[in-house]
Amino acid sequence: MFDFFLGLGDVLTPLNLLIMSGGVLFGLICGALPGVSGTMAVVLLIPLTYSLDANAAFVLLVATYIGAVFSGSISAILFRVPGAPEAVATTLDGYPMAQKGMAGQALGWSIAASAFGGVFGTLFLITISSQMAQVALKFGSAEYFALAVAGISVISVMNRGNEIKGLICACFGLFLATVGIDPIMGANRFTFGFTGLMGGINFIPVVTGMFAISEVLRKIQTEASVDDQTLEISKKARSALPRLREWKGRVGLFLRSSTIGTLIGILPGVGATTAAVLSYSEGMRWSKKPKEWGTGIPEGIIAPESANNAAANGALVPLLALGIPGSATTAVMLGAFIIHGIKPGPTLFTDAMPVVYAIFAASLLSNVLILLYAPPFIRAFALLIRIPYKILGPLIMVLSVVGCYAVRNSMVDVWTMLACGLLGYVLERFNFPIVSILLGVVLGGLAETEFRRALILSGGDYFTFFERPISAVLLVVALGAMLLPGVLSLCKRLKSCRAPKTAHISS
Amino acid sequence: MLKKYKEPIFLLVVMAISVFMFCEATTIHVSGRSRNPVGPATWPEIMLGGMFFFSALLFVIDIRRIRRGESLEAVRGEGESADTADLAKDKQEYPQRGLYTFIFLVLYLLLLPTCGFVLSSAVLLFLYLLSLRISLRGCLLLALGSTAVLTFLFPHLLSVPLPRGTGVFQHVSKLFY
Incomplete structure (x- = not known):
């Protein structure tokens, strides 16, 4: 602990504080722009770090990444366009909440959840990073597959009363994730000769199309959205940090989501986006009112935002303790370590x-800085919604096109976005839950690859998933959660069938 | 009459797509497939099979409901999120705007690789905003302003490349980024 305070002392110099502030602000701007992820923001700053000493360099990189992970939620809440991949799940409840005229509260919860998740992840990082890294190494293909199944299983809770449509959408999402070169055997799948599809369908164009483009297509046709409604929302789009009494009954969700985020962040190759989606699905599963999720409730923002910020810190654990980069951003940071001669x-x-503790301290302080910088930043950003929708809509579309193009510099991604936009528009008209497609696309790659890898390693033995304790527990919980609603409704039906008969007999 | 069958027709389209893709999946081939317990086609085949099965199931349920005289709109509702339920309430007062938006997007994506970002964004955004009945001055200001801001932000500030176009358009784009 003494070492941590030494690191904190190093970070608290005027120059480092200035660098950290700049990093957080740069991260906030990058994260709020669709197509510019936290990874990209960190990459852009690498050349700047050449002239800085190691401590200052990592303060800058960590602060930027933390700022970017948070601010992806701003455009997700206000415009239904996730600024960064990590904010995909925040769209589900953040945007409906903004539409109810509660944009300020939604943004406030997002700031609080991000800061909480970030601080939680950092404290975890400081206390038991090396021990957890060893546990993470025990995760094999069977466990990763079971983790993905646990995430997908929430569709049964998510679409109660609309299960069949939810299943159709989930199958479609899982199928979309198979497009491109097969990661195990290198076979071309559903590319139809387009080289641009060989890299697979990225989920950013899918999400941007299904959420942002379909929304523009829908809203641009309505009169109400042009003036009155948007003006009403913009007036309330000042972040209102939640009061202490509003935290009552939600502390458990904060803790659970942050724990899920940190643990998933530690696992190499899974990432903050998956953490946010899994945390959202677990939050809904454990909720007493799962039907309210997706309608615009604070819980739907707390779960993904705490998790993605905690995961951003969790991803540093395997990098620092084992030298294994767990995500794209930590891979870039590994490069920065090498540049500065650190192994x-x-x-x-x-x-x-000193560098390790400077990273810990910078991570902790950056989350505090978010609490300070985010409200004025959001106020400036929210001015955009005062613009009538017939002007804002076209601007969102151009920004979405640029954002999707920037992901891989590919026009295929932009066409994918348009196709998904049209599909999302049609599916919403027929009341298909497009959230299930999102779950399938995000978790599909992980599920398929690890399922096949586990079977190859076990020589085709399907029991391998139940022989390993972690995967067995996860799969049993997931299967139980999937089957339970069906079994319960069957029991209800049987009861209601018997009741009139017995009443008839007794009469 | 046809309005009543809109959803079953849509489900038929979903079934047709899943059958087509399933046939496509059966053509996926790699050497050494026999050594692996699950090949590259198995997972998509399961998903497409599931898509077909659930669509067919819903199709049968929908047809039975229609025959019983139940409205599909009434059957919905309880299992939907507020977001999707709100859609039904939206009045499409300007349906032509949706069409303009779609045409704008298709033209924009077609022109982007050839004419580059600056020209295609400025010109098409101007025309599109004009079609939404925004004043001429406003259209000009918005089209040029937003193109200038995005050009400064992405290629200059963030070093994110944008399409430059081909031939003469490439030379024009190079003047800006």
């Missing part, structure tokens, strides 16, 4: 202790 891994804590 991450088990020896890092003895060889470069």
Whole structure:
């Protein structure tokens, strides 16, 4: 702990504080722009770090990443366009909440959840990073597959009363995730000769199309959205941090989501986006009112936002403790370590202790800075919604096109966005839950690859998923959650069938 | 009459797509497939099979409901989120705007690789905003302003490349980024 305070002292110099502030602000701007992810923001700053000493360099990179992960939620809440991939799940409840005229509260909950998740993840990082990294290494293909299934299983809770449509959408999402070159055997799947499809369908164009473009297509046709409604929303789009009494009954969700986020962040290759989606689905599963999720409730923002910020910190655990980059951003940071002549891994804590604790301290302070910087930033950003929708709609579309193009510099992604936009528009007209497609696309790649890998490793033995304790528990919980609503409704039907008969007999 | 069968018709389209894709999946081939317990086609085949099965199930349910004289609109509602339920309430007072938006997007995507970002954005955004009955001055200001802001933000500030176009358009784009 003494070392941590030494690191904190290093970070609290005027120059480092200035660098950290700049990093958080730059991250906030990048994260709010669709197509510019936290990873990209960190990559852009790498050349700047050449001239800085190691401590200052990592303060800048960590602050930028944390700022970007948070601000992806701003455009997700206000415009239904996730600014960063990590904010995909925030759209589900954030945007409906803004539409109810509660944009300020939605943004306030997003700030609170991000800061809470970030601080939770950092404290976890400081206390038991090396031990957890060892546990993460025990995760094999069967466990990863079970994790994905647990996430997908929430469709049964999510679409109660509309289960068949939810299942159709989930199958479609899982199918979309298979387009491109097969990651195990290299076979071309559903590319129809387009080289642009070989890399697969990225989920950013899918989400942007299904949520943003379909929304523009819908809203641009309505009169109410042009003036009155948007003006009403914009007036209330000042972040209102939740009061202490509003936290009552939600602390458990904060803690659970942050724990899920941190644990998933530690697992190499899973990432903050999956953490946010899984946390959203678990939040809904454990909720007493699962039907309210997706209608615009604070819980739907707390779950993904706490998780994605906690996961951003969790991803640093395997990098620092083992030298394994768990995500794209930590892979970039690994490069930064090498540039500064530092070798991450088990020896890092003895060889470069000041840098490690400077990272911990910067991570903690950046989350505090978010609480300070986010409200004025949001106020400036929210001015955009005062613009009538017939002007704002076209601007959102151009920004979405640029954002999707920027993901891989590919026009295929932009066409995918348009196709998904039209599909989303049609599906919403027929009341298909497009959220299930999102779940399928985000978790599909992980589920299929790890399922097949586990079977190859076990020589085709399907029991391998139930022989390993972690995967067995996860699968049993997931299957139970999927089947339980069906069994319960069957029991209800049987009861109601018997009741009139017995009444008839007794009479 | 046809309005009543809108959803079953849509489900038929979903079934047709899943059958087509399933046939496509059966053509996926790789050497050494036999050594692996699950090949590259198995997972998509399961998903497409599921899509077909559930669409067919819903199709049968819908047809039975229509024959019994139940409205599909009335059957919905309880299992939907507020977001999707709100859609029904939206009045499409300007349906032509939706068409303009679609035409704008298709033209924009077609022109983007050839004419580059600056020209296609400025010109098409101007025409599109004009079609939405915004004043000429407003259209000009918005089209040029937003193109200038995005050009400054993405290629200059963030080093994110945008399409430059081909031939003479490429030279024009190079003047800006």
